[in-house]
Amino acid sequence: MITFRTIDLNKDRTSLINFRKDSFIVSFGNLVGFHEGSYLAYVLEKIEQYPDGFVMAELDGKAVGQLELSVKEYQGRKIGYVHLFYLVPAQRGSGIGNELFTYAMNFFKKLGLDEYHLRVAPQNHRARRFYEKHGMKEIGPELDGKVIRMQGFITTSI
Template structure:
């Protein structure tokens, strides 16, 4: 990558198809196939409205990642009400950018968004079968901490933010 990546709030009117493609690819990487994906994210789902609400609440935490004029990634996050935890719903890079170091920039971006808001911990869910993602998160300071209460197919990972490590 010659140019720095750019992070811009998701424009759902223009890029809903990109959002759905990122979710589909992540679902396949997590669960090995797209079986069940349509029920969760297909045209009948509430994903567009759900994402619109997340964007309205914290636009800097729901972004597309751009390299020049191409969307190469997507982040979706939110503050958990009444706590010092941010939930990261999606960390995504298109396949061509995986293994290039770009994913570390996405994590750095999330830290820069949430730390000034008083967040002490980032949490996300990962499928146990997604060994590549788990290895990446471990390398970047995340630890497995529990089975997800909402979805028994995934595990919860957590990363303390730098201000809480002192």
């Protein structure tokens, strides 16, 4: 069973860095734009704002995933935003991603949001299929085509 807990920067530092680096490589093929110190400072700031949104997912006490969830303004409305949806390679396709997804939907629902977005690299086909399977739709390219913004809606069935 997956458990979720707020990220502890001291305890989770190595996992945070490794997970984020892996997400960069999977998404962009390299680490260009990744800066460890800036990333850790960002996570620390966001944990204070959204302690239930910046969480590690653990299986039998071992970190196997990470979520970074917050609220943003987009075109004049408040939306949920998925900054990072990460699962270690060994667990991809195991069904644990569905548990992370459900956690994210419940987080947004508790905040009274009905819409959420994320960005995904165009070449990250596996992630795009996963998001589409969960009802998300592409709404357009951003950052000169480096990413695609996807939109989803929180349903009452979750």
